[in-house]
Each structure stands twice: as structure tokens, then as C-alpha cells.
Amino acid sequence: MPKTIAALLRIRSSCFYEVKIVEVSSYMMRIYRRFRLTRIAVSASSAFIITILFINIRKKSGDKLIAVKEKAELAQDEQEQKTDTSYLKLAMPALPRPEDHDPNGLGENGASVRLLHLSPQEKQEQEDSIKTYAVNQFVSEKISLHRKLRDPRHELCRQRAPFDYGNLPTTSVVIAFYNEGWTTLIRTIFSVLHNSPNALLKEIVLVDDFSDRPHLKEPLEDYLKDVERVRLVRTTKREGLVRARLLGASHAKGDVLTFLDCHCECMQGWLEPLLERIMEDESVITVPVIDTIDWDTFEYYYGGHEPQIGGFDWRLTFQWHTIPDHERKRRTSPVDPIRSPTMAGGLFAVSKRFFAHIGTYDAGMEIWGGENLELSFRTWMCGGKLETIPCSHVGHVFPKQSPYPRPKFLTNTLRAAEVWMDDYKQHFYIRNPPALKENYGDINSRKQLRQRLECHDFKWYLDNVYPDLHVPEDKPGSYGAVRPL
Numbered sequence: 001m002p003k004t005i006a007a008l009l010r011i012r013s014s015c016f017y018e019v020k021i022v023e024v025s026s027y028m029m030r031i032y033r034r035f036r037l038t039r040i041a042v043s044a045s046s047a048f049i050i051t052i053l054f055i056n057i058r059k060k061s062g063d064k065l066i067a068v069k070e071k072a073e074l075a076q077d078e079q080e081q082k083t084d085t086s087y088l089k090l091a092m093p094a095l096p097r098p099e100d101h102d103p104n105g106l107g108e109n110g111a112s113v114r115l116l117h118l119s120p121q122e123k124q125e126q127e128d129s130i131k132t133y134a135v136n137q138f139v140s141e142k143i144s145l146h147r148k149l150r151d152p153r154h155e156l157c158r159q160r161a162p163f164d165y166g167n168l169p170t171t172s173v174v175i176a177f178y179n180e181g182w183t184t185l186i187r188t189i190f191s192v193l194h195n196s197p198n199a200l201l202k203e204i205v206l207v208d209d210f211s212d213r214p215h216l217k218e219p220l221e222d223y224l225k226d227v228e229r230v231r232l233v234r235t236t237k238r239e240g241l242v243r244a245r246l247l248g249a250s251h252a253k254g255d256v257l258t259f260l261d262c263h264c265e266c267m268q269g270w271l272e273p274l275l276e277r278i279m280e281d282e283s284v285i286t287v288p289v290i291d292t293i294d295w296d297t298f299e300y301y302y303g304g305h306e307p308q309i310g311g312f313d314w315r316l317t318f319q320w321h322t323i324p325d326h327e328r329k330r331r332t333s334p335v336d337p338i339r340s341p342t343m344a345g346g347l348f349a350v351s352k353r354f355f356a357h358i359g360t361y362d363a364g365m366e367i368w369g370g371e372n373l374e375l376s377f378r379t380w381m382c383g384g385k386l387e388t389i390p391c392s393h394v395g396h397v398f399p400k401q402s403p404y405p406r407p408k409f410l411t412n413t414l415r416a417a418e419v420w421m422d423d424y425k426q427h428f429y430i431r432n433p434p435a436l437k438e439n440y441g442d443i444n445s446r447k448q449l450r451q452r453l454e455c456h457d458f459k460w461y462l463d464n465v466y467p468d469l470h471v472p473e474d475k476p477g478s479y480g481a482v483r484p485l
Contacts, residue, residue, distance in 0.1 A: 090165035094201045094229060095193035097146045107143035109150040110293075110300025110395070115139060133181040134399035135263065135295040140183040143298055146190050149395070151268050154305045156335045157391035163272045165199045168279055171271065171349065172252035176207040176244035177262035178404065182215050184263040184397060186223070189230060191265045200271055201229060202254035208234040209244040240408075241368035242361045249352070249360070258349040263397040265293060265300070273391040274349040277337055282351045283384040285375075287343045288392035295400050305334055307388055310342035314427040314472065316373055316413040318344060324468050337387040341380070341466040345372025347394055358382050359449045362415060364441050367405075370412030377420040380465045382455040414440040419447055422458045430474055 107113045115138075118126065122138070129137035151158065173192050177185055192204055206224075208216060224230050233251055235244060249257050256278055258271070274286040289307040293300055308320040309327075327339055358378055365371050379386050414435050417425040429435055462469060 087162065087165065090197060090199035091163075092198050093194050094196050094198050095190070095227075097148065097194055101144065101146050101148075103148065105144050105147070107147050107298055109148065110302075112294065112297040112299035113139050113143060114297055115142065129181070130296075130400065133184075134401050134403040135181065135184065135397055136298070137181040137183060139296070139298055140181065140187070143183070143187075145183060145187045146194060147187070147265075148194075149265060149267050149300055152302045153267070153269065153391060153393060154335055156333065157269065157273075160335075160391075163197075163276060165197060168200055168272065168275045169255035169351070170200055170202040170253075171256040171258045171275060172202050172249075172254035173204045173258045173260055174207065174245055174248035174252060175204060175260050175262050176209055176241055176248060177211065177216075178209040178238075178244075179211045179213050179216070180262045185216075188260065188262055188264050189227070192260070193227075193229065195266045195268050196271045200275060203252070204230045205248040205251050206230060206232045207244045207248040208232065209240070210235050210238045240366050242365045242371050243363055246361055246363060249355070252352065255352060256349050257352050257355055259347065260394070261346040261396060263293075263399075264347065265395040267291075267393040267395070270392045270394055273389045277387065277389055278349060278351050281385070282354050284337075285343070285348055285350045285354075285379055285384060285386050286337075286392070287340065287348045287386065287388045288394040289388060289390060290344060290347055291393055291395045293395040293397040295397055298397070300395050303393070305390065307338065307390060309338055309340035309388060310344060310372075310376070310386075311466065311469065312342055312373055313431075315431045316370065316417060316428055318342060318372060321468075326467070335390045337389055339465075340386050340388050341461075341469075342373055342376035343386055343388075345375070346396065354384065358384060358453065359446070362412075362419075362446055364415060364443070364446075365412040366408035369406040369409035370416055373413065374416035374420065377416065377458070377461065378450075378455070380456075381420065381458070381461050382450070382453040410435055411438055411440050414438050415443055415446070419443050419450065420458060424458050424462070424471070427472055427474055 102108070115122075115126070126136060126138035129135075173196075175188060175192075189204060189206070192201070208220075211217075221232060224232055231251065233247060235247060239247070245259055256275055258274065260266075270288055274288060277284055277286045287310075289303050291301055291303045306323065309323055311319045311321045313319055323338060331338065361371060362374055365374070376386055410432065413428070413432075417428045417435075418440060421428065456464075462471065
């Protein structure tokens with residue numbers, strides 16, 4: 001019995017303690033939950049307060065950042081405006097057209113001018129002008145000296161990136177003339193001034209090769225006094241194109257010499273591409289695309305997007321040719337420079353330093369003719385290049401006939417053949433029998449120049465520069481002349 005009572009007491013005690021433990025545990029859980037809820041509330045409140053503070057701080061920082069950004073953008077805009085203004089000053093023409101220039105006048109945009117219903121006296125004046133100058137000066141006088149040409153160049157020329165006017169070389173434009181008509185000469189001058197950037201055109205050097213027409217004496221001097229950047233230089237005797245140009249070059253102050261004929265009109269954007277290519281490679285002589293201006297109506301004929309290149313025949317007569325396939329494949333763009341074996345010679349640009357390096361012109365040549373081929377051979381054979389620049393266009397008035405004779409053409413070409421053509425000169429002599437009796441003067445200094453520059457031979461020129469030129473066999477008895485009985 002006692003054992004039973006003791007056992008019951010133990011069970012009761014055990015249950016009591018279990019009940020107590022459960023009660024304590026429940027109490028602790030309630031406390032823990034309350035503490036946890038309090039901690040969550042405190043954490044949430046703290047997070048909320050921190051978030052509000054962060055938002056305020058970020059807003060203030062953001063406001064400051066926005067203010068700084070706005071200031072930076074404003075400064076950038078101001079800098080861009082200054083840059084644009086500075087760029088425009090560099091790119092603006094050396095001489096703007098007059099404000100009263102009529103954009104709808106005769107011949108504007110290169111339009112043809114045909115004068116109808118002329119009186120007998122006017123017809124005679126027109127005929128006399130053509131007879132005197134080999135161009136219709138009577139029509140030329142009706143066209144503004146400041147006429148503007150339309151710009152039909154390739155879209156890649158007109159949409160290209162801006163030129164680096166601050167680093168492009170400057171140029172002196174040298175224009176030699178002899179008894180040129182008034183309006184064609186003055187229009188050439190203004191065409192250069194109106195279409196050449198202010199930053200690049202150093203000057204125009206006009207060289208009068210001993211003209212004897214009255215309008216080219218005191219009237220020309222008086223007229224040019226009010227035209228900035230134009231200098232007039234006169235020879236003391238008739239020198240011819242080569243020596244007249246050399247005289248002009250000796251007065252030039254620009255980095256590049258740009259030679260133009262005295263009856264040209266430059267298109268907008270004509271100069272920059274010529275100078276940019278020379279900046280890239282000083283050994284390149286650059287030639288613009290030469291468009292035709294009609295001698296009678298002064299209509300401007302745009303030559304198209306694919307110009308021709310220069311060549312020659314074995315009489316050493318300059319010829320135009322289409323671009324050969326190997327040159328098409330070499331170029332990657334329709335506006336890339338085009339390598340040309342020769343040039344027409346009237347219009348080109350050359351670094352003054354490189355021009356001196358390769359021996360300038362052959363001063364032994366008289367009047368004009370042949371100097372273009374001689375310079376072309378020498379340029380290629382002595383380390384230079386000759387390239388036509390598709391984005392540069394200049395119009396040239398090709399006269400009805402040569403306004404004055406060139407009696408020394410054969411002598412000039414003979415000098416070129418003797419100095420540069422090696423054994424290939426025999427093909428020239430065969431086609432020019434009178435050359436065998438021609439006195440071509442002293443060429444020792446030109447041969448010494450070739451040796452000093454360590455130039456290539458003419459075979460190298462034919463193989464590498466003009467591989468498309470057919471070299472005749474000229475076997476004995478296979479050539480001659482046909483004459484009437």
C-alpha cells in the first residue's frame with residue numbers, strides 16, 4: 001500500500017512540474033513574440049526613416065548633379081558654338097560675292113548665254129572679239145564677273161566630314177596671262193576669291209607675260225588696287241608659260257603652289273580636296289577635274305562623276321583616256337584619288353617644297369607645250385605621284401583655236417624625250433622626223449638632276465605607271481609617210 005501511495009505521489013509531482021514547464025514556456029513564447037514584433041516595428045521604422053533620409057540626400061545630390069550636368073552641357077554648347085564660329089570663319093570665302101549680285105542673271109549656275117536679235121554693229125563686235133581672243137568676249141561681257149556655278153559634285157563630296165582647316169596647308173594661286181580678255185581674266189580672279197576658304201588662300205599672284213593690250217596696263221593695275229590678296233607681277237620680256245609661272249612661284253608665300261590658267265572658273269569646294277591630299281602625302285601633285293566652259297556661250301559642262309585621266313601618244317601629244325581596269329580595282333570609293341600617267345598641265349597643285357625638290361619646271365622650254373609631259377614623267381620617275389581628285393572641279397574655257405602660236409612645241413617635247421625617255425625616244429623621232437634637225441639646247445643640268453634624284457628609268461614608268469600604253473615594234477622598213485605623187 002505505501003508503495004502505491006508513493007508511486008501516485010511521484011506521478012502527481014511529475015505532472016505538476018510538466019504543467020509548470022508548459023506554463024513557463026508559453027509565457028516565454030509570448031514575451032519572445034512581443035519582443036520580435038517590437039523589433040520588427042523598430043526595424044521597419046528605422047528603415048522607413050533611413051529611406052526618407054536617403055531619398056532626401058539623393059534628391060539633394062541629384063539636384064547638384066543635375067546642376068553640374070547642366071553647367072557642363074551649357075559649357076559644351078558654348079564651346080561648340082565657339083568652335084562652329086571659329087570653323088565658319090576659317091571656311092568662309094576669302095571674298096564674299098557682292099550683296100547686289102543677281103542670282104538670276106545671264107549665265108548664272110553655268111547656264112548657256114545666246115544673244116539673239118543683235119544689231120549689225122553688235123554682230124560685228126561679237127565676231128571681232130572671237131577673232132581677237134578665240135573666245136566670245138562679247139558674250140562674256142554680259143555675264144557677271146561674280147557668277148555662281150551650281151554644285152553637281154558627287155554626294156560623297158558634298159556630305160563628307162568637315163575639313164581640318166586649322167592644319168591644311170595654305171596656297172598661293174599663280175595665274176600667268178598674255179593678252180587675255182578683260183572679263184575672262186577678272187572672272188577667273190573672282191572665282192578663286194569667292195570659292196576659296198579664307199584660311200587657305202594666301203594670295204593670288206598674277207603674272208603678266210609682257211602683254212601689249214592697253215586694258216592690261218594701267219587699267220588693270222588701278223582695278224586690282226581695291227582687290228585684296230591679289231598681286232600683279234610683270235615680266236620685262238616675253239618669257240612664255242614656263243618661265244612666267246616660275247616667276248610667279250618665286251613670289252609665292254603659300255605652302256602649296258596652285259597653278260591655274262587665266263580663263264577658268266572654280267566650283268565651290270574646289271581647293272580643299274587638293275590641299276588635303278598634299279597634306280596626306282607631300283609628294284603628290286594633285287589635279288582637279290577639268291570641266292569644259294563653252295568658248296561661245298560660256299555654258300558650264302560638268303564632266304561627270306568619273307573623270308578621264310591623262311596619257312600621250314608617241315608623238316608626245318597629250319591625250320585623254322578612260323580610267324583603266326587596274327585603277328578601278330585599286331580604288332575603293334568613287335571619290336578616291338585617281339592615279340594618272342600624265343596631266344594636261346594647265347591646272348594643278350604641288351607642294352612648294354616638293355616642287356623645288358624635283359627641279360620645278362624645265363626653264364629651257366619656250367612659250368608653252370610639252371612642259372606638262374616633262375613634269376609628269378619626272379614626277380613619277382623621281383619618287384612622286386600624279387593624281388586627279390574627283391571632288392575638285394574647275395571649269396576651263398577651251399578656246400576656238402590657240403589664241404597665239406606655240407612655235408617651240410617640238411623643241412620642248414624633244415627636250416623631254418632626250419632627258420627622260422631613254423631608248424624609247426626612238427619612237428618619238430620616228431614619228432617626228434623634223435626633230436632630228438631640231439636644236440633643243442643645253443640639257444646637261446636636267447640630266448644631272450635625274451642622276452642626283454636617282455630616278456627610275458622610262459621602262460619602269462611604262463611597266464608601273466602606264467602599262468596600257470602600246471609600245472610599237474617599229475621594225476626597219478615598217479614605218480614611213482605617205483605623200484602624194
